[in-house]
Amino acid sequence: MAYLAIRGSGAVNGVSRLHGEVSRRLFEPLFPRWPADEVPVGHVTNGVHVPSWDSAAADDLWTETCGKDRWLGSTEYLERDIRRLSDARLWQLRTASTKSLVGYARGRLSRQLTASGAPPEAICEAEHLFDPNALTLGFARRFATYKRPNLLLHDPERLLRLLTDPQHPVQLILAGKAHPADQAGQALIQEWMHFIRQPAARPHVMFLSDYDVQLTEHLVQGVDVWLNTPRRPWEASGTSGMKVLVNGGVNLSELDGWWAEAYTPEVGWALGDGREHGDDPAWDAAEAVMLYERLESEVVPEFYARDEQGIPKAWVTRMRESMAQLTPRFSANRTVREYTEQRYLPASAAYRVRMANKCAIARQMVCWRQGLEEKWPTLHFGELKVETRGGHHVFEVELFLNDLDPEAVKVELYAEGGKDSAGQEMERDRTPTGDARGEIYRASVLVARPATDYTARVVPYFAGVAVPLEVNTILWQR
Numbered sequence: 001m002a003y004l005a006i007r008g009s010g011a012v013n014g015v016s017r018l019h020g021e022v023s024r025r026l027f028e029p030l031f032p033r034w035p036a037d038e039v040p041v042g043h044v045t046n047g048v049h050v051p052s053w054d055s056a057a058a059d060d061l062w063t064e065t066c067g068k069d070r071w072l073g074s075t076e077y078l079e080r081d082i083r084r085l086s087d088a089r090l091w092q093l094r095t096a097s098t099k100s101l102v103g104y105a106r107g108r109l110s111r112q113l114t115a116s117g118a119p120p121e122a123i124c125e126a127e128h129l130f131d132p133n134a135l136t137l138g139f140a141r142r143f144a145t146y147k148r149p150n151l152l153l154h155d156p157e158r159l160l161r162l163l164t165d166p167q168h169p170v171q172l173i174l175a176g177k178a179h180p181a182d183q184a185g186q187a188l189i190q191e192w193m194h195f196i197r198q199p200a201a202r203p204h205v206m207f208l209s210d211y212d213v214q215l216t217e218h219l220v221q222g223v224d225v226w227l228n229t230p231r232r233p234w235e236a237s238g239t240s241g242m243k244v245l246v247n248g249g250v251n252l253s254e255l256d257g258w259w260a261e262a263y264t265p266e267v268g269w270a271l272g273d274g275r276e277h278g279d280d281p282a283w284d285a286a287e288a289v290m291l292y293e294r295l296e297s298e299v300v301p302e303f304y305a306r307d308e309q310g311i312p313k314a315w316v317t318r319m320r321e322s323m324a325q326l327t328p329r330f331s332a333n334r335t336v337r338e339y340t341e342q343r344y345l346p347a348s349a350a351y352r353v354r355m356a357n358k359c360a361i362a363r364q365m366v367c368w369r370q371g372l373e374e375k376w377p378t379l380h381f382g383e384l385k386v387e388t389r390g391g392h393h394v395f396e397v398e399l400f401l402n403d404l405d406p407e408a409v410k411v412e413l414y415a416e417g418g419k420d421s422a423g424q425e426m427e428r429d430r431t432p433t434g435d436a437r438g439e440i441y442r443a444s445v446l447v448a449r450p451a452t453d454y455t456a457r458v459v460p461y462f463a464g465v466a467v468p469l470e471v472n473t474i475l476w477q478r
């Protein structure tokens, strides 16, 4: 389906910077003989529709500082305005939000237990689980194996110790679904159920069923930390972590998808080393240990390090930076603007050019393509000659066009890697002399690397046509 879509599209992009890179690799076969970094796939990172995910309390706070129409026009002042919020005001939002989530989760769990025919004691117990003042972690997603929803369960005893620390308690809300036919996913949910059945774990962990948008809404409004542990580079973007930003939730996530470009030490916590390790169990184990260490020695201590007013200063500073820097950047405002400016407007203009005067340009394009298809197999280069003088390599190459209009192609000088990697256009010498039978092309570059690094190539050219997306032929001198 992706191949079909690409062949029918005027532009192609991934949904995060990393996904763009991964997709260029994936779709190389569609652009044979083109360098990997010229596979025509860019990226527009996803964003969320912020007004759909903010709580009433967060809406009040943002309205106080940024006004009611803050998501309707330019968002350029939001970062500055959010930075003005006091520690006390931000902390008030955080504490109220967690309190409200704990109330909701208790009610939802007790309804869930009632529906499943649980004994009255269990239902009553559900009404009192959790502590509105404890550090609250959220983990909710499809239980697909690449998301590694059991990474936290790698060492169940260590997790239990983390949750039940009497001075610094931690609670975890889980939600998720596995596809009914996905047995591995179902088994991951069972692993969590098994963990939660332990009496010591019960006051600290809830699994809420029927994960849907409404449940997400409550979770992203109330958690202190949102966890995401996918196996890099499988998370194309990930959007759930963006939904907590406006509400002052902070992300602890694998450096994958959006977080690979959003993360800096001021705005949250990262997991992994920014590289790919396949599904190596030893690496999963190492990342699980890294996750426990982050939580034990950074997240938990920072949350509980309070000043005289009971405010965790460092935590609130991190929360403010996350809200200020990331909320506008990962909002649909930015995403829609990028699609509009980089994709839709140029595509619309290109379409109008092609269609004008009863499709005059489009007709010329068809002739151009036919000419290329007919002549391309017979095109060939002569030798690439070089003379090095005056600090320059001066290249000259003969190209046999076999009556193809020289205007239908561009000849480029190319060297792999570095800044020179994209082709530099070679000039056609319009008065070929001597015994040349083809067209002569010349280019000169500063001597920065050996002349043998260079080669020449010929690519199709027609003003306004996206090469190689629309026409992917290429011929190399060697």
Ligand SMILES: *Cc1c(COP(=O)(O)O)cnc(C)c1O
Residues within 6 Å of the ligand: 141, 142, 211, 212, 213, 214, 216, 217, 237, 238, 239, 240, 241
């Ligand atoms: C946001 C959302 C998702 C997507 O979350 P990811 O972290 O991107 O996988 C899936 N399901 C629901 C119900 C959501 O609200």
